[in-house]
Every structure is written in structure tokens, then in C-alpha cells.
Amino acid sequence: MVVIRGATTIPCDNKEEVQKAVSELMEAIENHNNMKSSEVLSIVFSSTSDIHSYYPAKAAREAGYVSCSLFSAVEPEIVGGLPLCIRVMLFTEKDLVPKHVYLRGARVLRRDLGKFNVAIDGPAGSGKSTVARRLADDYHILYLDTGAMYRAVALQAIEAGVNVEDEAAIADLMRDVKLDVRYENGVQRTLLGERDVSEDIRKPPVSMAASSVSKYASVRMKLVEKQREIASRMSCVLDGRDIGTFVLPEADFKFYLTASPEVRARRRYDELVAKGHTVDFEALRDEIVKRDEQDMNRKIAPLKQAEDAVLVDTSEMTIEEVVAAVKKRMQEKI
Numbered sequence: 001m002v003v004i005r006g007a008t009t010i011p012c013d014n015k016e017e018v019q020k021a022v023s024e025l026m027e028a029i030e031n032h033n034n035m036k037s038s039e040v041l042s043i044v045f046s047s048t049s050d051i052h053s054y055y056p057a058k059a060a061r062e063a064g065y066v067s068c069s070l071f072s073a074v075e076p077e078i079v080g081g082l083p084l085c086i087r088v089m090l091f092t093e094k095d096l097v098p099k100h101v102y103l104r105g106a107r108v109l110r111r112d113l114g115k116f117n118v119a120i121d122g123p124a125g126s127g128k129s130t131v132a133r134r135l136a137d138d139y140h141i142l143y144l145d146t147g148a149m150y151r152a153v154a155l156q157a158i159e160a161g162v163n164v165e166d167e168a169a170i171a172d173l174m175r176d177v178k179l180d181v182r183y184e185n186g187v188q189r190t191l192l193g194e195r196d197v198s199e200d201i202r203k204p205p206v207s208m209a210a211s212s213v214s215k216y217a218s219v220r221m222k223l224v225e226k227q228r229e230i231a232s233r234m235s236c237v238l239d240g241r242d243i244g245t246f247v248l249p250e251a252d253f254k255f256y257l258t259a260s261p262e263v264r265a266r267r268r269y270d271e272l273v274a275k276g277h278t279v280d281f282e283a284l285r286d287e288i289v290k291r292d293e294q295d296m297n298r299k300i301a302p303l304k305q306a307e308d309a310v311l312v313d314t315s316e317m318t319i320e321e322v323v324a325a326v327k328k329r330m331q332e333k334i
């Protein structure tokens with residue numbers, strides 16, 4: 001007996017969507033495995049608990065699976081799980097090597113069956129890193145924080161007493177920079193040589209300096225090469241300023257997150273205060289505006305929305321709402 005597995009998602013819960021998705025999934029399983037519906041012994045469906053409108057098993061019966069046994073089960077709710085998802089296990093006695101099929105939003109469940117990248121760009125405090133981390137956790141893929149790399153270069157410059165406005169001096173410094181990112185239990189650690197600088201790069205003076213060094217070709221080319229290399233090897237969510245426009249113009253999913261400067265400054269302020277830093281709100285807001293200007297107006301790969309990126313204004317949204325909106329768009333696109 002051979003078991004073929006598969007899954008798909010529906011954009012919203014109604015009978016027509018369930019019927020369409022089930023037909024599509026079953027047809028794809030047959031095509032990929034070169035088999036006919038009459039060769040199927042039984043099919044077990046399970047759908048997430050947010051699907052009430054129709055049983056996938058009924059849809060399969062209507063789609064021509066008339067002689068096999070069919071079951072539909074409802075899965076218990078899993079926090080952070082893929083919503084509106086229909087999974088299937090199909091049993092056959094045909095002699096074949098099963099090809100499992102994951103369609104639409106369910107592609108994210110099996111990164112081994114199809115690599116994909118998500119690009120999230122936007123200004124500081126727009127919620128990029130929180131959303132990127134959540135997506136990476138939920139889809140079990142890597143999160144690459146590209147800003148951390150620019151921050152590490154800035155930290156090295158500050159500690160070496162190099163003026164971040166001196167392009168030639170920064171180019172010199174780049175020749176010796178030993179920047180690396182590693183993952184510990186799925187969490188990115190940023191290293192300068194053997195030193196873990198993940199905490200130090202978050203200190204307030206580093207932000208503006210990171211924006212300054214990111215203007216230079218000598219810095220960008222080296223870091224972008226590293227980012228592309230990581231993204232070419234595995235599915236990942238990358239956040240930054242130029243991911244959708246420059247680093248990965250062919251990314252499968254692109255989002256541009258934004259929010260008013262007031263809201264973004266408030267988020268950063270709360271974050272820094274929670275970490276024990278003393279911060280002046282007005283000064284922080286001014287710095288954010290200045291950093292936006294610098295990031296948006298530099299010559300190489302400036303911060304801007306890619307033409308094919310989905311714009312999400314997060315000013316009035318909770319993080320849960322942003323994550324849900326982003327996931328919904330991903331499912332609709334597949």
C-alpha cells in the first residue's frame with residue numbers, strides 16, 4: 001500500500017472554494033503520480049477548524065471518486081498554524097514512488113518540495129522584523145535580518161574610530177570585516193569574527209551609523225552577495241530596505257510595510273525602554289525621519305516599494321492583524 005500526501009488552502013470558507021480546491025488538489029495528485037481515480041482505494045481528508053462550509057470528502061465524491069472510501073476529519077486548532085487548510089492522505093495499491101502535492105498556501109508546509117522566498121521591506125519601525133520572524137516561525141523557514149548585517153559593519157566602524165561619512169575609510173574597513181550570520185535554535189546570531197554582536201548592534205547610536213554605511217557600494221555589494229547566497233540555498237523570509245527591488249527581484253512574495261513616523265517612533269521607543277535604555281521620544285522620532293530620508297535618497301538600492309510588492313500600512317493594525325493579512329495575500333497568490 002502506498003500513501004500519497006497533499007494539502008491546499010482556500011482563500012475563504014465557502015462550498016464553491018472547497019469544491020474547487022479539492023478538485024484541483026486531486027487532479028494534481030493524479031497527474032503527478034500518473035494514476036487514475038479508479039486506482040484510489042481510500043482518501044482521508046482533514047481540514048482546519050475554520051472550514052465549516054463543506055466536507056472535502058463530499059467534494060471529492062462529486063469530483064468523480066465514486067468507488068473508494070472517503071473520510072473527512074476536522075483538525076484541532078493550532079495557534080499560528082496555516083489557516084483554511086485542507087490536507088489529504090490518499091491510499092493506493094498501485095506500484096509507485098509517491099509524489100506528494102502541496103498547492104496554494106500549503107506550499108509553505110513543505111519547503112523541501114519547493115523553495116520560496118519572502119521579501120519584506122519598509123522603513124524602521126514598520127513592523128517588518130516582527131512579522132518576518134512570525135512568518136519564519138509559522139512556516140518553519142529561515143529568517144534573515146539583513147539590517148543586522150549593516151549594523152554590524154557600523155559597529156565595527158564605530159569601535160575602530162572610523163568616520164562613517166568617510167567612504168574611502170569604510171571601503172578600507174570592509175576589506176578586513178569578518179562578518180557572519182549563524183543560527184542557534186532558529187535564531188539569527190550576527191558575528192564579527194568570533195564575537196557575537198547580536199546585542200551590541202541594537203544600541204541606539206548604531207542605527208544611524210548603519211544607515212550611513214549602507215550608502216556605499218563597497219558595503220552593499222559584499223552584504224548583498226551574502227544575502228543572495230543564503231536565499232539561494234533555502235526558503236527564507238528576508239527583511240530590509242532593498243530585498244524586493246534589488247537583492248531578490250524574483251522573490252516569490254513581496255511586501256512593503258509602512259506606518260506613520262509617529263507610530264514607528266512610538267514602537268521603537270517602547271522597545272528601547274523595555275530593554276532598559278533611556279530615550280527621548282522627540283529625538284528618536286527626528287532620527288527615524290532622518291534615517292528614512294537617508295535610506296530613501298541614497299544612490300544605490302534606495303528604500304522603495306517594489307512595483308509588485310503588496311503595500312501594508314500597519315499604523316492602525318496589531319501585529320496579529322498584519323501577520324494574518326500577509327499570510328492571506330500569500331495564499332491568494334499561490
Ligand code: DC
Pocket residue numbers: 124146147148150151207210211214239240241242243291295
Ligand atoms: O532594519 P534596521 O533598522 O536594522 O536597518 C539598519 C540600517 O541598515 C537601515 O537604516 C538601512 C540599512 N539597511 C539597508 O540599507 N538595506 C537593508 N536591506 C537593510 C538595512
